[in-house]
């Protein structure tokens with residue numbers, strides 16, 4: 025896996041391929057269409073960085089060169105053969121794009137995160153008297169400003185090389201182009217490719233970069249073939265062996281200890297991909313024992329909330345997170361941002377350092393989205409809060425809103441993971457789909473509530489290899505963190521889910537007793553003790 029964030033060498037495709045036409049080069053180049061593209065703020069007219077993509081004569085066109093005022097990023101995933109060139113305007117001067125001589129019709133798509141309207145414009149080359157001077161200004165209109173309400177957007181799951189501090193200049197442009205406040209890189213070791221991927225020039229504070237409200241951090245995705253994948257954000261030292269449970273390395277260290285080590289380094293550690301990857305993933309174990317800080321339930325191509333629901337139902341409060349896992353599935357629909365195509369909004373209340381972001385995530389003040397903006401209030405309190413009801417229970421007032429220029433298809437208020445029957449008021453206000461649920465709900469048993477939504481299918485994810493996967497999600501989704509409603513001093517406790525988790529852990533204990541590998545017997549005993557402690561904890565819940 026490699027990445028190139030600088031402009032690639034100019035491929036001079038514009039030169040005629042046929043030797044006999046070479047004499048005409050000068051005139052042809054002069055009449056060659058050149059698009060001068062500018063993206064600006066619709067309110068102020070100021071240039072703004074944004075992602076753009078092109079179609080020429082109805083066919084996607086990726087320019088080889090976008091000049092000094094554009095940015096062309098090549099995303100490569102060697103083993104999956106997923107390559108994609110992504111282009112941005114830098115928000116300085118117009119980007120000059122040389123178009124094929126055969127261009128008749130040019131469509132420009134511009135996207136800037138989820139809170140600006142995506143724009144598509146089609147122009148006819150024949151409408152310009154000077155095709156070498158086709159100027160196009162695309163004003164971008166913001167329809168949502170969650171930052172003003174204290175929210176910050178982040179992509180907490182990226183794997184690209186960042187060999188030096190100087191690379192950050194381009195990353196900040198891409199973050200601005202995709203309207204993201206923070207991105208979090210994680211190095212890892214490949215299963216198929218033996219080398220390290222997504223290497224960073226520094227970790228912890230050394231690997232961190234700030235520019236205004238924008239933050240970049242470096243960490244590690246630690247993987248074990250059996251225990252699963254975990255994301256360790258903001259750590260200052262790599263935890264070895266990075267990839268375990270294969271190539272002669274036993275299933276040691278335990279992810280449980282890897283998480284504790286992460287906390288010691290002031291990092292943030294959680295389960296990756298909803299615990300879906302790994303032959304005997306210890307996601308439930310690590311949450312029950314209180315070692316994991318979050319559970320990533322969504323990536324660009326994946327949504328796996330089931331285990332997260334079960335853990336919440338059994339009373340284990342664990343915040344959800346969502347990030348792209350780029351360079352996996354880099355293809356995008358024209359309206360989608362590239363970085364943060366799946367992202368997490370966290371309520372940081374105007375603070376933009378890693379520690380504040382980490383606290384917001386740990387408190388569950390988050391929602392995960394691949395498009396819609398979510399608002400979820402219970403008795404006026406925000407996502408992640410606790411509501412205390414008297415011992416006899418009471419009524420709460422739910423006010424849930426989903427907004428998106430991309431069509432919505434589903435909206436549900438979940439209680440302990442199950443949808444409540446609700447009336448949805450559906451409107452379209454100025455081009456934004458605006459769905460709202462207001463509901464009074466009597467509650468006599470402690471529970472958690474959250475908002476879930478779904479939208480249009482993402483065409484770029486309509487690929488066969490994805491459809492065969494049980495965890496695949498190819499439509500737009502939104503999922504808020506949980507709000508707890510506690511009746512009296514009773515904890516949230518679904519006995520069914522508690523028993524399911526206990527059975528699940530007991531089954532896994534067998535695998536970790538007989539099939540998992542360790543360096544020595546003491547490690548096996550310690551592992552089994554983890555399972556026994558977790559099962560005892562579950563059984564002790566009343």
Ligand SMILES: [Zn+2]
Nearest residue numbers: 181183245349
């Ligand atoms: Zn990953």
